[in-house]
Amino acid sequence: MIDSYLCSMSTKPQDIFPKIISHCKEYGYVFPSSEIYDGLAAVYDYGPYGVELKNNIKQYWWNAMTRINENIVGLDAAIFMAPKVWKASGHVDSFSDPMIDNKDSKKRYRADNLIEDKIAQYEKKGKTDKATALQNALDACMVENNLGGLKALIEEHEIVDETGSKNWTDVRQFNLMFGTQMGSVAETADEIYLRPETAQGIFVNFLNVQKTSRQKVPFGIAQIGKAFRNEIVARQFLFRMKEFEQMEMQFFVRPGTEMEWYAHWKQKRMNWHLSLGIAADKYRFHDHAKLAHYANAAVDIEYEFPFGFKEVEGIHSRTDFDLKQHMEHSGKKLQYFDPEINENYVPYVVETSIGADRMFLLVLCNAYTEEKLEDGSERLVLKIPPVLAPVKVALLPLLKKDGLPEKAREIMDQLRFHFRCQYDEKDAIGRRYRRQDAIGTPYCITIDHDTLVDQAVTIRFRDTMEQKRIPITEILATIQDELSEEKLLKKI
Ligand code: GAP
Numbered sequence: 001m002i003d004s005y006l007c008s009m010s011t012k013p014q015d016i017f018p019k020i021i022s023h024c025k026e027y028g029y030v031f032p033s034s035e036i037y038d039g040l041a042a043v044y045d046y047g048p049y050g051v052e053l054k055n056n057i058k059q060y061w062w063n064a065m066t067r068i069n070e071n072i073v074g075l076d077a078a079i080f081m082a083p084k085v086w087k088a089s090g091h092v093d094s095f096s097d098p099m100i101d102n103k104d105s106k107k108r109y110r111a112d113n114l115i116e117d118k119i120a121q122y123e124k125k126g127k128t129d130k131a132t133a134l135q136n137a138l139d140a141c142m143v144e145n146n147l148g149g150l151k152a153l154i155e156e157h158e159i160v161d162e163t164g165s166k167n168w169t170d171v172r173q174f175n176l177m178f179g180t181q182m183g184s185v186a187e188t189a190d191e192i193y194l195r196p197e198t199a200q201g202i203f204v205n206f207l208n209v210q211k212t213s214r215q216k217v218p219f220g221i222a223q224i225g226k227a228f229r230n231e232i233v234a235r236q237f238l239f240r241m242k243e244f245e246q247m248e249m250q251f252f253v254r255p256g257t258e259m260e261w262y263a264h265w266k267q268k269r270m271n272w273h274l275s276l277g278i279a280a281d282k283y284r285f286h287d288h289a290k291l292a293h294y295a296n297a298a299v300d301i302e303y304e305f306p307f308g309f310k311e312v313e314g315i316h317s318r319t320d321f322d323l324k325q326h327m328e329h330s331g332k333k334l335q336y337f338d339p340e341i342n343e344n345y346v347p348y349v350v351e352t353s354i355g356a357d358r359m360f361l362l363v364l365c366n367a368y369t370e371e372k373l374e375d376g377s378e379r380l381v382l383k384i385p386p387v388l389a390p391v392k393v394a395l396l397p398l399l400k401k402d403g404l405p406e407k408a409r410e411i412m413d414q415l416r417f418h419f420r421c422q423y424d425e426k427d428a429i430g431r432r433y434r435r436q437d438a439i440g441t442p443y444c445i446t447i448d449h450d451t452l453v454d455q456a457v458t459i460r461f462r463d464t465m466e467q468k469r470i471p472i473t474e475i476l477a478t479i480q481d482e483l484s485e486e487k488l489l490k491k492i
Pocket of ligand 1: 196197198199229231238239240241242244246248311312313314351353354355356357358359
């Protein structure tokens with residue numbers, strides 16, 4: 001029973017994070033990219049369990065969007081887009097971060113991150129007034145795009161770089177888009193960009209999708225795909241990557257109704273997170289102080305990571321900015337005729353945008369649990385929501401003989417087309433349970449000598465470690481009921 005063991009209280013949240021990172025590597029969740037060449041900053045590869053977890057996260061999002069909403073359809077737009085797209089969207093001119101170089105160490109930093117770190121230091125030392133004043137000053141500089149102000153704060157608070165130097169350049173804006181060439185001859189090739197968000201593929205296809213899927217406003221287009229940002233400062237593992245995946249949905253609405261839809265999606269998206277069984281007090285909303293150039297309202301859903309509350313998803317009311325910009329730059333009409341009011345208009349857009357990798361990190365941080373058991377032993381368990389777990393069922397013959405492996409494989413053959421299964425016959429049963437705990441497998445099925453007689457197995461539940469005897473004929477229904485996406489998605 002869960003009451004019978006104590007959660008380890010010895011590890012502070014900030015100490016947990018390095019453990020989660022090494023657990024990811026050790027158990028095949030995430031590897032540094034090109035590791036044998038010493039890696040590539042802020043780029044990661046997903047291992048055998050990682051790719052399963054990430055696919056399950058994407059599938060759960062996709063089903064929540066396109067299966068339970070008849071008026072949301074999918075799209076898979078190309079990563080490369082006409083260069084004019086990024087001029088129209090504003091990314092060429094204003095998708096940038098304030099950067100500062102240290103003249104001694106030659107290292108480059110994000111100016112706002114340096115100041116945020118200083119605020120955290122003040123907070124740690126109990127200098128709350130100083131921390132609040134500096135936070136307010138930082139917010140003001142960011143809202144006004146005041147680069148000189150950021151430099152002044154860095155000097156005033158005597159912020160040093162990691163080598164201890166305060167010899168700073170001025171703060172400059174640094175565009176985050178990756179450029180490359182398209183064409184056979186370098187001199188004549190066009191410069192194009194790797195998309196920094198998936199949203200623009202949806203905007204430029206708005207009419208194609210609306211007409212071919214015969215949707216009426218309000219309706220949405222959902223997409224999952226890679227995005228690329230030249231994040232100079234690699235921080236916090238998967239939290240800020242150069243190549244990552246977004247799950248975005250643009251919801252097209254009648255002008256004037258956008259605030260109702262904004263409130264609707266804000267709640268729906270929070271419900272999606274909570275439907276996974278993650279504690280509500282680990283989440284909060286955070287309204288944007290500084291609105292992006294395209295938004296008239298924006299809120300983040302934040303999760304309490306081991307390094308503090310941070311954004312995992314954004315909900316933005318993007319007005320008609322993007323469609324109007326694309327109309328202007330392409331010369332094509334992107335209007336909708338609304339038969340209910342007999343009017344043509346450019347729809348307004350409410351967007352929900354979540355990073356698949358950031359959600360992956362959230363799931364792992366939330367799942368990673370060190371427990372001290374009643375008998376004094378310890379176990380490390382990933383309490384991943386079962387619907388997302390990479391392996392759902394482990395089949396464990398008690399012994400490697402007496403027909404038990406054959407029986408276990410026979411049962412696995414009945415289950416493998418329903419769930420991802422894993423067969424394991426090596427080591428004592430206790431060690432095999434621990435191995436499955438460490439990768440987050442929610443159900444272990446043990447096949448013993450009695451199974452051959454009574455056609456029943458022992459099912460062990462990961463989180464409670466409760467064990468139950470059930471007939472083989474009931475395994476499928478029992479696990480299907482536990483994993484029912486229908487039950488979870490109905491909560492949204
Ligand atoms: N289309 C709107 C948009 O792109 P955003 O707030 O820049 O908005 C949305 O990004 C989400 O994408 C974020 O909430 C985060 O989950 C994810 N994301 C953004 N930059 C990321 C990065 N460098 N690494 C990992 N995920 C990132």
